[in-house]
Amino acid sequence: MRASRLVTLLLLLQNRGRMTARQLAAELEVSVRTVYRDVDALAAAGIPLYGAAGHAGGYRLVDGYRTRLTGLTGDEAQAAFLAALPDAAAQLGLGEALATAQLKLHAALPAELREHAGRIRERFLLDAPGWYGDAGRTPHPHLADVATAVWERRALLLRYRRWRAPEEIERRVDPYGLVLKAGRWYLVAGGATGLRTYRVDQVLGLCLLDEPCAAAPAGFDLAAHWHASLADFRARLHTGEALVRLTAEGARRLGVTPDATPDGWTEARIPIESVDHAHGEFLRLGTGIEVLSPPELRDRIAATVRTLAARYRAQEDTAHRTVLRKVPQVVAAAAVETESWPGPSD
Structure with a gap:
């Protein structure tokens, strides 16, 4: 040292x-x-x-x-080779x-x-993570062991949390590479189910095995595999479409070129991943969007708006009733104070 x-x-x-x-x-x-x-x-x-x-x-x-x-x-x-990414190297x-x-x-x-x-x-400075990433996020505790497995070409036994059932799985994998995307680390590994990508921050536990990992498929290139995976992900991501009306601000936030009708709205067809995902994304635009179709998405957003309106109305009613209950007390206190107030001095 x-x-x-x-x-x-x-x-x-x-x-x-x-x-x-x-x-x-x-x-x-x-x-x-x-x-x-x-x-x-x-x-x-x-x-x-x-x-x-x-x-x-x-x-x-x-x-x-x-x-x-x-x-x-x-x-x-x-x-x-990580000179442009000092945080990643650390x-x-x-x-x-x-x-x-x-x-x-x-x-x-x-x-x-x-x-x-x-x-x-x-x-010049490269700051790779996105604006809304976890500021000051500490490295995942298993990242160092995953990196060791990649450097040394050693097999891993992973306990992993995924989005579909069963949510917690255990797999033996052969690590072929690590990818840093928008501040998150991803492990590209082979196994019984073929090539898969695992988010390192979803690894619940691991065991670094004392055995070499299997050779990567012939012609495997980490960068080419990652870009092909991204292209496939994007192709599967937006499988639906929504017809919407947008204000100028709504169009700007969605990246749609405004083509306003006489009433000032722009009609556009927006690719969507699913009704669930579009429901959350479109609600963020507030009054800047109106969904015309599909009907289930329009109905879902309308139901959410009604629920929110009822909730805020109930809160306002409660606050109003509280004020009304206090009025007699305030009036009585004012009357007492008036009676005890000294008159003008002689």
């Missing part, structure tokens, strides 16, 4: 020039005293660095010195390896390319 930290310290000084002990301690997540000891160890090993005190002080390497310790370890090479336990790999890559670049790479990092 210390050897890795010494290499990182050396690469930091090579890439960034002068750095104070406090800055190095923050980067390495150690105490300032530990930095002092590490610097002494590097100096004892013959590394030409020196320190200066004062406001403009700090540690730096002798001009012209460059380390050749830029070869990547296995973990660093794996992490390098969830897989590769956060430290990624940081070291980036330092090594940076150190190996010519000066002009290092400057260009630095500008890119300063000015």
